[in-house]
Amino acid sequence: MNARVSNTITSEKICHTTCPYCGVGCGVEVTVNETTDGKKALSKLEGNRQHPANFGQLCVKGSNLLETNDLSNRLLHPSIDGKRASWPDAYQHIADKLSTIIKEHGPDAVAFYVSGQLLTEDYYVVNKLAKGYLGTANVDTNSRLCMSSAVSAYKRAFGEDIVPCDYQDLENTDLLVLIGSNAAWTHPILFQRMEKAKKLNPSMKIVHVDPRANATTSLADLHLAIKPGSDAYLFNGLLAYIADNNALDNSFIETHTDGFNDALACATLSVEEVAQLCDVPIDNIRTFYSLFVSSPRAISFYSMGINQSNSGVDKANSIINCHLASGKIGKEGSGPFSITGQPNAMGGREVGGLANMLAAHMDIENPKHREKVKNYWQSPTIATNGGLKAVDLFDAIENGKVKAVWIMATNPLVSMPNRNKIERALAKAELVVVSDVVEKNDTLAFADVKLPATAWSEKDGTVTNSERRVSRQQGLLIPPGEAKHDWQIISEFAQTMGFNEGFNFSHPSEVYAEHAGLSGHDNHDERYFNISAHQHISKHQYNTLRPFRWPLTGDDTKDNARVFSDGKFYTDNGRAKFMPILPRLPEQATSDAFPFVLNTGRLRDQWHTMTRTGKAGKLTQHIAESCLYINANDADALGVIEGEAVYLSSQVSEAPQICLPVKIDNKLREKTCFAPIHWNQTFASSASIARLFTDARDPLSGQPELKHAAIQITKVPALTHIQVIQSKLDALDLTHHFDHWQKIVRDDVDCIRALMTQEKVTANSLINKIVCDYSALDCQVFSRITDDLSVVVLTKDDIVKTVIVLSNTVIEIEQDWLAQQVYKQLDDVDLGTLLRGIPDESFTLGRQVCSCFNVREKTIVEAISNGCSSVSALGDALQCGTNCGSCKSELAELVQTHTTDIPIKLVPTLTATVADREDVV
Template sequence: MSELIKHKQSSESKCVQTSCPYCGVGCGVDITVEQGKAVKLSGTPEHPANFGRLCVKGTNLLATNHHQGRLLHPVVNGEQTSWEKAIETVAARFSQIIKEHGPDAVAFYGSGQLLTEDYYVANKLMKGYIGSANIDTNSRLCMSSAVSGYKRAFGEDLVPCSYQDLENTDLILLTGSNAAWTHPVLFQRMEKAKAVNPKLQIFAIDPRRTASAELADFHLPIKPGTDAALFNGLLNFLADNRGLDQAYIDQYTNNFSACLDQAGQWTLTKTADYCNISKSSLKRLYQAFLTNKRVINFFSQGINQSSSGADKCNAIINCHLASGKIGKPGCGPFSITGQPNAMGGREVGGLSNLLAAHMDIDNPEHRALVQNFWQSPTIASAPGYKATDLFDKMNQGKVKAVWIMATNPAVSLPDRAKVEQALANCDFVVVSDCVASNDTLAFAEVKLPASSWSEKNGTVTNSERRISRQRGLLTPPGEALDDWQIISRVAKAMGFDQGFNYSGPAEIFDEHARLTACNNNGDRALDLSGLTGLTTDEYDRLKPVQWPVNTKYPLGCARILADGSFFTDNRKANFIAISPATPKLACSAGYPFSLTSGRLRDQWHTMTRTGKANILAEHTKAPEVTLNPADAQSLGVAEGEMVKVSNETGAVFLQAKLSDDVGVKQLFVPIHWNREFASSATANQLFAAIVDPVSGQPEFKQAPVQVEKTAIKQYALIYSPRSLKNFTAGLPGHCHWIQHQGVQGPVYHCYFEQEVADLAGQLKQHINRAIKDSTSQDPRPDNSWLSHQSEHNSRLIALAEQGFNAFVFISDKPIKLNDSWLNELLENKETDAEQINALLLAKAPKNKGRKICSCFSIYEQDIVAAIENDGISSVDALGATLKCGTNCGSCKTELSSLLREHQAREGESEEQQAIVHTFIPSDEPEEVIT
């Protein structure tokens, strides 16, 4: 047996406890495995992060865990090859480039999807053996501003809070965080805390009204980018209203006077005007912070993803330090992590400006300590290239080889066109991934098959510093290997024999833990000395624990900084004087809209995993741009119509969604769609590569754009229970397409800007070819086609010996056919004559609207009907009647929103109500075929 850790197959059922691979909450998951297959999943009741709760994405993990679309074998120059050949190719090319151009001519780009053990080995190879710090990670895109803020204030990258603080506080500020959708399990803990303690106040500080605002007592829709001014104003308000803890400031902090001098100009009036909110709303927020002894500021990407994100973080921290609301139960600045192991990656030096074990690359003593511990031939002596800089250097030819692991930078980095150019210009691109196709893999000379979450074995660290085991419960398919194994093989092939002879992840974890303890006399908070020397069995049984874990905290530490001792040179916290800055690119007459981006409830990153599950596609099937109804009216745009959003960086084509959740001249787009799922909907191509000068984090929350209605001549919906390989290649008529997963196969929505002659005939040819390409080993004969034509549309069905192959609906008007009905109609693979007739006639029921509750398939129309007809007036009552919101709870905020909308409409006329809540029916057939 190879170095892979193989799991013995057994006919017996067993439960494996692992962790969820999505956001930074770090939920525990119990998975039942039978005969080598995962058959059941539930939340781990005793895991301290979630206590059995799971969001809709976590609940449906097993629906995404199939092997379809997996990268199963190494590929070099488009040809499947052996591991030996692939490893030899990577090692030889990297070694050659280093020899000819030096170590800084190569780079690694990692991911918060990697486990700590994977990250550790990659960082060790790059910084200690190759001798370059050119290893960065997509955590740069979500957490580096918080890292910079913590390091400047506390001397170390540490989150001082614990999830328990959310349940033991008097005031929560949700600042730039839509936790209801991005971190639903923590949001549910907030909901429960508020139910237990009705005096708990929650303020949502966000330019748009998100789902999280449904729980909040107050929503402050501040002008985008003005957060630093808001918290400077708070600091000044505390000083003017006896809200300072002067004893704490004097004993435990540095530089307060300079900080207050800078904040002193931000009066209540000036701050309210600058943030574009009412003075009374601002004072209500400030008064709440002043009078409540326990305050949590729960912040996320709305703060971090900014050209001044680090300053915004420090403006928040300043207020907690000044009021002494830190290091105490229910208190502190709490940055919430976006990825399952963003924190674990930082612990082992995954960012280009860090060394392992929270040591600093600029510190000669730290460099010597790490090199001596590793016994490595060299050590990186200066920070490497941060993410956007790295791709700039690739474009310039200074970085000639890059190894990308478990991430998709062609989609996630700003200015897509420049990233694609950099990948195309790079001499040698290696990608390790678990999928066979994505936007970045298209540029790879070498593709290396990596294990996925249910196969990987190691540890992750969540947002509250809690280390949990991710246990491999299934055997990786094909020839896939764990990332640490791939990296170790390449290292040894490069001649580094001594540092990479690991027998398994337990040995790597032990080395990592020993490095955190090395010469650590309380100088660094990250101390895992209490976890050193674990046997493989002890490592396998490791329970979730929060670092530090040492003699002082043998069972872990929930709350750091309780003793007022920080990790700066003089052990005192630093106030950072903040001068608020506006976004680098301002709106103008040519680009009058301010665009922001973010996540949706049921999707994750670039949909590599969530895109596989039909149940997760049902909530939001298409990439949308949310705009204010007033702006839509001035543009002549109706709900669901196609619009072009563009600026000098790029253009996307999205469906219009109208909502006053965004302000006038503001837009919101989701980040998830890419060229695997849509022809032109990658949000990040609208954001220029403008970054925070301290953290290097891109400004993803503000970009000036213009919006134009896109004239569409023809529409088509294509549904197939079969794979349609390369279906979208060569579609005619300047087609914009969107694809999502149906119950049995893909669903395509096509929008043609130009009228296509004989579109039905061309789509038939496309489908015939795609089905043949998808079954090349067993060629199928051409389909038999049935069709029905009416005044505005055509319906076609493809049939073959093996059964139903495709349904096509073509129209010169927007297609309002609810494709959820197709899923329900065709759930049975045997399609009978009655079903075929129904398809031909398109006799679908009325569109039910958006699926609100994914767990129980409850649609918007069902909920509105219950509210209006049955007089239901609470979320709990909706749950009792329809079951929505009673399982994972992810839909509760949307239920609350629908209730609020109904209550607001009770005084409206019937005509007004009809306009607001019209559900678009399917196209009825013009004639009936008997």
């Protein structure tokens, strides 16, 4: 909910900051009001039209930031063992514990697990403390789960973690290949730029490589629904095709690269073999390959579908190989473009946020780099070996090698694979410290010390987006309670440990200036990352810093966009490296016991573990609950219909730990299913799918294989289906009555969907238990109980407080209609209709598609049948798609489906051949 202004406004100021969600790094403009009592409140939010990442556009999540900014579930005070403590006492408690552990077991018995949600200044101070003062490299981050394979691939090919593309390249290319990315939902502002580019340049072609047809596929000319995990075969085949069809850039290869012959020797696949290995029609493979070689410019835009793999580094290098071989790199509209998942994953990489890195893009295994960093910091020590990567870190906690862990701004119980192991590890640790903004989440349940950190509207520092653009995230509000900035917490703790000289920062500008200075320290153009132009930045200059792209050195003021245009790379000899790739299939292979492949990902309106987005009722209506998306043929074989629940199990998680309702999706391959990542024990009893994934990971990057789990699916013997809609003001926790449940938070009511499975529960017996809970509220009960459908209405002072629906089959009464009955005066309710569960016709309009204007599917379909044959026409008629634009891909899909009565186009009609090009080398 918005922070409300309760006193007279004395001043109004517009502040520029950044969105805290994905790696696009959108600029945000916020109106801050100050009142007569000196308090500040945020009254308006919109996109910053001057910011080069988004030019004023915001997706539905960014547009609703103010709706998630209230203090509900905020952690406001430090605590030790569940008891409130002062900051000095908390620091001293941690210092005493860590000092004892380090004395008895060495510094590597201590670890930090941090987050791409941190600002660069926060990240920098943590790494300085751990690696330069405590002497441990055990600092890893949830970016390990997101970008580490892309980082390793860039370093192998280019010598440094350098993303060689920018957002304008997406608009100035001839061929855009989207690989393992549902950009329409995960990076919607970039997707809208792609849509606009295609409208302005109809000859531009888009290929979508993904096992699952999704919202992004609606923009594609060609969809390659490859077999899960077969990406490296596809791109090894492309490399061979480039060589076989006279499309090599021989001059570039000979002058600027090494290792081509070895890479080509591993890429001997024919088009026919690729089609078989990827399980894609051969004509589709030929079309893609022909498009790539015939297009003067090509962008390969890849994301978690590539990175989250046991061979993610090799997959990324197989893509990079194709760009090096064809010379499609270092020029406008061309290059391998890895897109970041989190808002500051790249900023974290700049300051050494991964366990195998030092700050300023230096390597921990390089003695000269270690000496440079130690000298610059004037630190008492420096870590000499790479630390433990995320999966290995929690292994080490479980086996007792690591005794203490400090977790910052992340929820590893929900995001890490093999949740059961993470639970065992944290339960065994001698000390678990958690710095977070929330009072309760899955990980905080294991914390010995809880420290309140600042949230988006209070945090003050910088972030770096996916195109290497640094932007300011401004502190808009005074931190509530006793919350402190993460850089401030670590700095004050370091001084408690006796490290006074290195951590006497009083403002984030001082941290940033030191970070900038290190980037240029003894850097004789050996590292591309360099922002030393800011090493003497003043507080005023920092507060007014405009977005810029690195590198930025000396007196440079230009926006440094183009990388590798001179053919210079940052390897030992300045030449890019081809990598020989031997494709590997996923480690979590299917079997007779576990015959289904589980794919995972984000939804359009939710973010990570829903700490913010779960608060906004508008963001929970597009997709209200976690589901298992499955092909209709598979559902038939399992004997389940849409809405019925299934148990999911794997070799590391037996049923019934995961229980999800089924959603039919015929765009999925058979034996392949999909579930979202967001749900956790705050919002559901049995939907944390991290339990299903093993520790399978890439041997180089350590990134877990989170796109491919082998699972078993069995039908749940659901005996009673329950819906509860209750007033948020009087909401009681009823979840202990149910075997499985999911909670949907709306603006004024809480909704629960639940199942009873273990025993036959009569409607009367369950209703009696629930009514008993409400007895203290002195509620009046109205009910209609039948064998098929029972409805109970609880009122207090003649106002409806709760509606409960029970059925022994899948009968879902429209939630919007039920929610509207709550808070009504009893005289204004048609009690007979309500008890029969018969909603008004206006409420049976299907799922919400447009969150901004609450436009539902049936309304859209009716408009299409009445002649709205385009997204723009639907916008004119219904407003849908005219605000944030996040729903435009779904609108396009509905238009295509309901104007042709056929599914989305998956087989291309376009053709392209090498002969189309006159400039083939």
